[in-house]
Amino acid sequence: MGSITVNNLVKYYDDVEALKGVDLNIEEGEFYALLGPSGCGKTTTMRCIAGFEDMTDGEIYIGGELVNQVPANRRDCGMVFQSYALFPHYNVFENVAYSLTIRDLYGSSPGQRIKSFARLMSRRLGKPTDAIYKKVMSILEYVELDHFADRGVSELSGGQQQRVALARALVMEPSVLLLDEPLSNLDKKLRNTMRATIRRMQQELGITTIFVTHDQEEAMSMADRIAVMKDGEIIQEASPTELYSKPKTPFVADFVGSSNIYKADSTQDEKGIKINDNFILLTRYSSTKSSERALIRPEGIEILKEKNDGDNIVEGQVTMSTYFGPLIRYDVDIGGVGITVEEDYTTGTPIYEEGDNIILYIPEERVVLI
Numbered sequence: 001m002g003s004i005t006v007n008n009l010v011k012y013y014d015d016v017e018a019l020k021g022v023d024l025n026i027e028e029g030e031f032y033a034l035l036g037p038s039g040c041g042k043t044t045t046m047r048c049i050a051g052f053e054d055m056t057d058g059e060i061y062i063g064g065e066l067v068n069q070v071p072a073n074r075r076d077c078g079m080v081f082q083s084y085a086l087f088p089h090y091n092v093f094e095n096v097a098y099s100l101t102i103r104d105l106y107g108s109s110p111g112q113r114i115k116s117f118a119r120l121m122s123r124r125l126g127k128p129t130d131a132i133y134k135k136v137m138s139i140l141e142y143v144e145l146d147h148f149a150d151r152g153v154s155e156l157s158g159g160q161q162q163r164v165a166l167a168r169a170l171v172m173e174p175s176v177l178l179l180d181e182p183l184s185n186l187d188k189k190l191r192n193t194m195r196a197t198i199r200r201m202q203q204e205l206g207i208t209t210i211f212v213t214h215d216q217e218e219a220m221s222m223a224d225r226i227a228v229m230k231d232g233e234i235i236q237e238a239s240p241t242e243l244y245s246k247p248k249t250p251f252v253a254d255f256v257g258s259s260n261i262y263k264a265d266s267t268q269d270e271k272g273i274k275i276n277d278n279f280i281l282l283t284r285y286s287s288t289k290s291s292e293r294a295l296i297r298p299e300g301i302e303i304l305k306e307k308n309d310g311d312n313i314v315e316g317q318v319t320m321s322t323y324f325g326p327l328i329r330y331d332v333d334i335g336g337v338g339i340t341v342e343e344d345y346t347t348g349t350p351i352y353e354e355g356d357n358i359i360l361y362i363p364e365e366r367v368v369l370i
């Protein structure tokens, strides 16, 4: 199985600098997500690792081997694309078997190629060899599609096509699996199911996996580690929990969840943040610089039934109330500044409507300076 190391990866498309020196150290068996907005360079990074794209500068190692000069079909990477890229006129079995045969044809010695080609021919005549048959059927069983082996792929649902694409990549037993936004064509419910399926398979097979997505929820729920990219660079790399609780920049904070971000205050004797006339005391910080930003996650703010004399209490007016089932989100105006609050909803939780007054408590341990 393969670890992946990328050193100072630079990629220009003519004069567009798509990657500005990306470094990655992905451990064997790790599930690693590249997360970032459209155009930040996720796919380019992936394509360079797979060998589909020439790089301008840098080094890529797979399983400790420098692969800069190694062609794509010899890099031992299985790749699944957003569009699935299945052969529409082949059935499920053929799509998966074809990938196996093609790799054998182009990735082995001339003697083996002849045998592989013979297998390909025999399959085309409707008599697949035992070895191919067993291998393909076992992987189809694994993705729970063995009963659809002879069905045309165009007659499958999106989620089923997605599993064929996954089977096609896995049948080669690659040491590295590269998944480029594989779930973005699926509806929300199917996406959740496929997330679990992919994560389970990855853990069972222990394949080093890079997953490209612009969906923070997807990255957070699946990956061991996440690299957040922006404008061709990695801004922060961390575990999902660390990324959420200790984002290094306002961009990361905003990208990995909803957040309230305010300027830290440097003018007061006391340390804290000023939100209009409200001062949020931060006793555990030795100083707050004006260059710093204070991040408060919406779920870190408490709604009080009554005002009390404690610190860090602000009053506001609800401007929007959104009910999501398990939680309610309030957009609140506190003297011209907005703050978003989220509260778990259980039966009996009072719901505030637009225009209602609301009392908020901001515990200082829920404020992170970035």
Ligand SMILES: Nc1ncnc2c1ncn2[C@@H]1O[C@H](COP(=O)(O)OP(=O)(O)OP(=O)(O)O)[C@@H](O)[C@H]1O
Pocket (backbone or CB within 6 Å): 013, 014, 016, 017, 018, 036, 037, 038, 039, 040, 041, 042, 043, 044, 045, 214
């Ligand atoms: N073939 C190409 N020719 C010229 N520029 C390209 C090419 N492919 C990508 N780019 C540019 O390189 C940058 C990175 O693109 P890339 O596709 O890697 O981003 P991405 O993060 O995967 O975006 P998305 O989430 O939209 O797929 C973008 O500015 C893009 O316009």
